[in-house]
Amino acid sequence: MYSGIHISQTDERPMYLQIMEQIRQRIAAGDWAAGKELPSIRALAAGLSVSVITVKRAYLDLESEGVIVTRHGKGSFVAEVNGLAGELQEAKLDEHLEAAAVIARGLGLTDEELAARLRRAARDLEKKK
Amino acid sequence: MSTFNPIEFRGVRKAFRFFTLDDLSLDLEPGQIMGFVGPNGAGKSTTIRLALGLLTPDAGEVRLFGHRMPEAQAVAKRDIGYVSDEMRLFQNATVGWHLRFVASIYPGWDEDYARTLLKRFNLRTEQTVKGLSSGEQMKAVLLLALARRPKLLVLDEPTANFDPVARHEVLGEFTDVLRDESRSILFSSHNTVDVERISDRIAFIDRGRLIDSRDKEDFLERWRRIELQVPAGATLPEIPHVVGRESDGQFATLTINQFTKDTLARLGGAVRRVHRMSLEEIFVANVMHHRETRSS
Numbered sequence: 001m002y003s004g005i006h007i008s009q010t011d012e013r014p015m016y017l018q019i020m021e022q023i024r025q026r027i028a029a030g031d032w033a034a035g036k037e038l039p040s041i042r043a044l045a046a047g048l049s050v051s052v053i054t055v056k057r058a059y060l061d062l063e064s065e066g067v068i069v070t071r072h073g074k075g076s077f078v079a080e081v082n083g084l085a086g087e088l089q090e091a092k093l094d095e096h097l098e099a100a101a102v103i104a105r106g107l108g109l110t111d112e113e114l115a116a117r118l119r120r121a122a123r124d125l126e127k128k129k
Numbered sequence: 130m131s132t133f134n135p136i137e138f139r140g141v142r143k144a145f146r147f148f149t150l151d152d153l154s155l156d157l158e159p160g161q162i163m164g165f166v167g168p169n170g171a172g173k174s175t176t177i178r179l180a181l182g183l184l185t186p187d188a189g190e191v192r193l194f195g196h197r198m199p200e201a202q203a204v205a206k207r208d209i210g211y212v213s214d215e216m217r218l219f220q221n222a223t224v225g226w227h228l229r230f231v232a233s234i235y236p237g238w239d240e241d242y243a244r245t246l247l248k249r250f251n252l253r254t255e256q257t258v259k260g261l262s263s264g265e266q267m268k269a270v271l272l273l274a275l276a277r278r279p280k281l282l283v284l285d286e287p288t289a290n291f292d293p294v295a296r297h298e299v300l301g302e303f304t305d306v307l308r309d310e311s312r313s314i315l316f317s318s319h320n321t322v323d324v325e326r327i328s329d330r331i332a333f334i335d336r337g338r339l340i341d342s343r344d345k346e347d348f349l350e351r352w353r354r355i356e357l358q359v360p361a362g363a364t365l366p367e368i369p370h371v372v373g374r375e376s377d378g379q380f381a382t383l384t385i386n387q388f389t390k391d392t393l394a395r396l397g398g399a400v401r402r403v404h405r406m407s408l409e410e411i412f413v414a415n416v417m418h419h420r421e422t423r424s425s
Contacts, residue, residue: 049301053329
């Protein structure tokens with residue numbers, strides 16, 4: 001049924017994050033278009049054999065991120081936001097930048113040195129084109 | 130539509146010669162799966178027997194769908210499907226005989242669902258019970274309870290005798306029941322992986338006391354294990370909600386039951402890693418902490 005979404009026991013992330021991530025991927029890839037109705041919380045929970053509260057948590061967090069909208073009594077839908085895929089990509093970028101900043105801190109690099117490295121990486125990418 | 134909770138315990142006490150269940154308050158709401166977790170002899174089965182009206186509390190109140198137990202046993206039982214791993218079927222009768230027998234007693238029996246479950250569980254009506262493996266017998270018992278479509282399923286160690294494939298099958302059936310938001314499940318288990326996966330609410334019980342009961346996501350969000358390195362001579366700032374502490378030289382591990390961003394801010398640079406905890410780890414840490422607090 002919703003067999004595309006799956007829960008991995010060896011994934012360190014909690015189950016609700018795994019569900020969120022896979023829904024975001026479908027939306028970012030355009031498989032789930034704006035306005036598409038998501039499976040009901042109870043249907044998805046039954047389909048994945050996980051508790052209702054886990055799916056509820058995933059939907060609530062996706063809603064507060066603006067990725068989906070829930071209309072009371074009607075269900076949840078992919079949000080009608082222009083460039084939502086872009087927003088998700090930007091969020092992803094921020095995540096990676098934050099990770100880079102953490103490593104830079106560990107290496108004792110200053111913010112300026114980190115920025116210089118990023119510029120160099122961007123230049124290298126240009127050359128490869 | 131009734132607004133009563135399927136299960137309500139208020140300050141329940143039940144004393145035996147060598148064991149006392151005390152001060153037990155518990156709520157199971159409609160549409161929820163509650164996982165009931167405790168070591169052997171913690172009082173899980175006693176609690177379940179009280180819920181079913183098989184035992185009378187010495188003090189406090191047990192209600193099922195608003196009916197006081199054990200007085201309203203007959204009324205409440207109509208709506209409950211109870212399964213324990215101690216249940217035995219008639220060894221010389223067939224699976225089909227059991228199906229017809231249970232169908233004749235309970236008006237809610239769903240023959241189509243029973244047929245579907247037979248296929249899913251790989252059971253056949255013409256098989257005699259004594260020819261089934263213990264796991265298959267347990268599946269047959271579960272089938273008989275599920276096909277009645279009771280409003281409340283009470284399952285005592287339902288997955289104890291199952292291989293991984295059978296466990297996967299029956300856990301799927303349990304979560305399937307919850308498609309209907311008026312139905313609920315209480316199940317006890319040692320298997321914290323099963324409980325972590327399918328429960329909405331979790332209750333921990335140890336030595337006759339309920340030690341913690343809350344939404345599963347709450348447990349998983351609040352408990353953390355934090356690895357620290359504290360340079361020699363430096364002291365760690367006091368932080369609240371530490372329930373476990375182990376240290377060796379500069380290295381220490383804290384177990385915290387109300388983790389927030391503030392916890393990390395207070396610990397500052399000493400933090401090396403923060404680990405989420407599995408339900409099993411949370412359960413063990415919770416029990417140990419509770420025992421220490423009680424004995425001191």
